[in-house]
Amino acid sequence: MTNLRGGDLSRLRQLNSLTAIRALRGAGPLTLSALAERTGLSRPSMKEVADELMELGWVEEVPPSPGTMGRPARRYRFRADSGCLVGVDIGGHNVRAALSDLDGEILAETRQPVLPDAPLEERLAAIDRAVSGCLALSGRSAADLWTVAVGTTGVLTPEGRIAFSAAIPVWTGLDLAAKLREMFPCQVLIENDSRLAALAEARRGAAQGARDVVFLHVGRRMGTGLIIDGKVHRGFGAAAGEIVMLPEARWYDAPEHLNGCEIVPEGTAPEDAAGYTLAAARDGHPVALAAVDRYVDDLAVGTAAMVLVLDPQMVVLGGGFSRSADVLLAPLRERLERACIRMPEVRASTLGDECVVMGAIDYAADHLDSELFTSDAPLTPLR
Amino acid sequence: MTNLRGGDLSRLRQLNSLTAIRALRGAGPLTLSALAERTGLSRPSMKEVADELMELGWVEEVPPSPGTMGRPARRYRFRADSGCLVGVDIGGHNVRAALSDLDGEILAETRQPVLPDAPLEERLAAIDRAVSGCLALSGRSAADLWTVAVGTTGVLTPEGRIAFSAAIPVWTGLDLAAKLREMFPCQVLIENDSRLAALAEARRGAAQGARDVVFLHVGRRMGTGLIIDGKVHRGFGAAAGEIVMLPEARWYDAPEHLNGCEIVPEGTAPEDAAGYTLAAARDGHPVALAAVDRYVDDLAVGTAAMVLVLDPQMVVLGGGFSRSADVLLAPLRERLERACIRMPEVRASTLGDECVVMGAIDYAADHLDSELFTSDAPLTPLR
């Protein structure tokens, strides 16, 4: 919209090349005729565009599909393998990474355990190992890396520093963007992990197709991610979604209802306490059920606030406790039904632990798309 | 982005024509050379484009500006007067309307008083009178109308029905979109009034330039409007911003602190009570100050919720009570400072009573822009 550049003839060719790439990315290999039909170009013109894209390395020919009437048509496909994207999830206990092709198709995944109080260097080394592992698994080299997108716990600054992280003490104050740019000689993107999880759910998970989504990370720590108009909403200072900080929203202490439930046996590890309560509730234990009730009471307040503010199409329940979504969903729906003007769909996450890395990859792919399709620069040759 | 249409040569011309129109709309009359420079086209090509736009009626020549060196250059301007937009604000006590040219420049304004409990027909007639008045004042006819954008109190449905209106009882359940389409043979848009006020503040008022804005309508009724990424956020069911419905946000009864303050003299009209308290607070009356304190305490809770959820660049205080913004801003800022992770700017509305009509006009202009600049259809001749 802000673009005030008029066009040259070459601009038209560029437009058509991009349209062709988009068509190929949307559907598998296509023949020239199919491409021409989809892009609205004539076949001869389409041929010329395709030749150019082949020469630049963006597109390649695949063997014609046999068994058709008439002369077999050439087929082209987008060379999604000519680069790769990496998504990283930096959590308290694990660093996860996944590698995908340029279409976001996942090719390799790794996980590196880290202690929450591990020193900075150790965690950064784990990131390095996780990414290297993905590259090795998929037979790629660092030179193939186009974009590394990282999701991390904590409050970020717009520039990619960690303003504050409760889960990873040494993280607070770190200029993560700078560190990562030292490590990876490619585009580096940083986002909050809940926001990336939200994106993943909106693209491949429970909220597929929805353009306005509220993602709730329910676990020992509460977090949220907002998708607005199909995009991650980060806010002016990259601090959107932090309603957990508002006492009246009753989120901050909500998990304590589950963690501190009196039926949890002495000596249970703190990270397993809530799971114990939720499991007991599933079995119908009255004390556990009461605890879950109090938990959902609190959870519903902050959730209703977000729903009333945003009127999203869907609310997705993710995070550790969402493994017990069957216990939580019904009472949450019931409370929201009473509190909200328009009741959104409420669903459980379908992506599980890989949620954040997938969101990171989607985030990287989005960024790539916007660079490709909104830039005025002509297409550059690929290696 | 979703557009998969490749381009013809004519598409290139269309692109360049639109670019030229946009350049002309952005800056006043321009010479051919200036236009060529801005659009990146060569002068001869620009000439051709300009000729075509003149022929179609989108652009006209203005007399060359004298007193320059060299041969005086032709100057062109966008014919913003070749159509007009109307914005309407349907409130409880008044129907306001404003008429603008296609650039959103306001040419006429009218106001029609209506009683809150007036029958439906009477209010619709007032709308008609308000719009006709604008047309008459500006010497236009209904045929010049391109778009009518209407802001109204109440909760809307996405289709333009009134789901519920507390301020205008007969409004509830009305298919306003259908009624208005009967009345006006042009594009009709309907939005919530607070959202349009928010848009106006973001475009011409206190929040100019900000892309993420929370607008608070503080008055006898509370309301909000959200601007996200520069656009009105309406939500999936057109019910965004209704946090007033959440008891924990403490908005619903907040005005009562001011209305019901004990220093308000017996017999004061209900609509003047809060103003009395606020005025007394400005004069330092301790009881009034305490009431204002309690009011802002409540106001800050819901506001903090929205700020924490969205992390906007700015919060704008509008509505009836914002006339006393000097009394409210400082304590509100103080509370938000404590509650929020990142403190947004907090400002008072600068547009006053015409806020909603202006927002309606901006809304109409946005709609027109998106129709113009994203459509694939070639430019049509203008009468």
Next chain:
DNA sequence: TCTACTTACGAAGGAGCGCTTCATTAGTAG
């Protein structure tokens, strides 16, 4: 009033891109 200077205008020639058309080629079906 005349000349020099500045700036815009307009016509001519050229290059790039996409379109249509049509003969040719490479398969399958009987």
Next chain:
DNA sequence: CTACTAATGAAGCGCTCCTTCGTAAGTAGA
């Protein structure tokens, strides 16, 4: 082996934009 189908490749056309250059219409100064 022939008929049919569908893709290919080359030729010719038209449109849009570009560059270049001579001309026109003003101002500034002698």
